[in-house]
Amino acid sequence: MRGRIAAWLIVIAVTSAAGARAEPAWQLHTTLEGDNTPALCKDTSSVGLIVDILARVISAKANSDSEKAKRLFEIAAKLQDEICLRPGKEDIVILRCALDQRQIGNSTVSLVKMSALLHADVSAGEQPFYGWTYAQVAGGDNKGADTKDADKKWCGEQTVADARIEATPDLVQRIQTRLYDFGLYVPQIDGTLNAETTEALIAFQKWAGLPATGQPTKLTVEKIDSTTAPNGWLSLAYEAFGKNALLEGATRRVAEEKAVAALRRTMKGEYKVFSVPNPDCLALSTTSYKHRRTSYGQAFVGVGRSDSEAQSDAMASCNRQKTGGTCKVRTSVCPAGVMPPRYEPDNMPVNSPAPSETVPRYEPENIPANSAAPAPRYDPEDISINGAPPPRR
Secondary structure, three states, X not given: OHHHHHHHHHHHHHHHHHOOOOOOXXXXXXXXXXXXXXXXXXXXXXXXXXXXXXXXXXXXXXXXXXXXXXXXXXXXXXXXXXXXXXXXXXXXXEEEEEEEEEEEOOEEEEEEEEEEEOHHHHHHXXXXXXXXXXXXXXXXXXXXXXXXXXXXXXXXXXXXXXOEOOOOHHHHHHHHHHHHHHXXXXXXXXXXXXXXXXXXXXXXXXXXXXXXXXXXXXXXXXXXXXXXXXXXXXXXXXXXXXOEEEEEEOOHHHHHHHHHHXXXXXXXXXXXXXXXXXXXXXXXXXXXXXXXXXXXXXXXXXXXXXXXXXXXXXXXXHHHHOOOOOOEEEEEEOOOOOOOOOOOHHXXXXXXXXXXXXXXXXXXXOOOOOOOOOOOOOOHHHOOOOOOOOOOO
């Protein structure tokens, strides 16, 4: 990689001293091949930083400060080694967009966007990258339908603005917190981009109409930050024999913290937490029985848009999954007060006014057509404590 930067540096020095020389024009949406293919950088800021440093190299050389030029060159080389990729012979790199031009000495540098199909990561498909070149970039006068589609896909404002972001622990923890408050399955907010967090990110990206990569990107993070989480949650903390605390909170985490704190004042053993956003109601049903002088308890949660619907769901789950005993409803609660209706774009009357809520609220049920369903907020089929007891004889 340093040899490649050295080659570029020689070109810069020559053009600075002897004037700009003609470089072959590159056509948009064509494959780039050979040693002149730019390094693949993840974002435009990385490219800009490298070009800025090389510009200082030229300035130092012009001032006959070869020692300073050498130090700056080494910094540029090391930086590119760290943040950019050198495409391999089996990688397919396509020039997509001309983003900007800069004047360095007597040379014009073009900042470009590329798509690359990496042999080592074929399953990821074509990925966006950024780079720079001295070659002229030509788009062509006659643009057919395929070229227009490619421009729209790769060079639109949103696509150009998007870039993968380094998944630092702080960023991942922030993302996990938001996804959790949206109601997605995030077992632990620990700053680790694990499989569960990736699946939750994919679910959100599908809902938002973004590429479902499961990776943090600029647009994904912006969408996560600007989307309104469900406001108002019911959280049920409970144990197998029916002790429970069912409380409301402004966010999922607040409601769960209140429910757990209330339950822990009366018991210290194993418990579970189950939460839903308003206007859903919650109900808890339990059953208990003895087997070989040992008492067993099982608890099941039901969800519905009314108190009776939640109770019915809890009883159905209990009767379907219980190992023994008689099911009975222990508690049920609906959100207090009048809750605002959810925005359901598929159920809007003709000529109805636009919803007053300008910021979209995350609705896991509102996934675009043909998308795989996200991980559910809850699984009524799998709510029991202490596992399945031994079968009755």
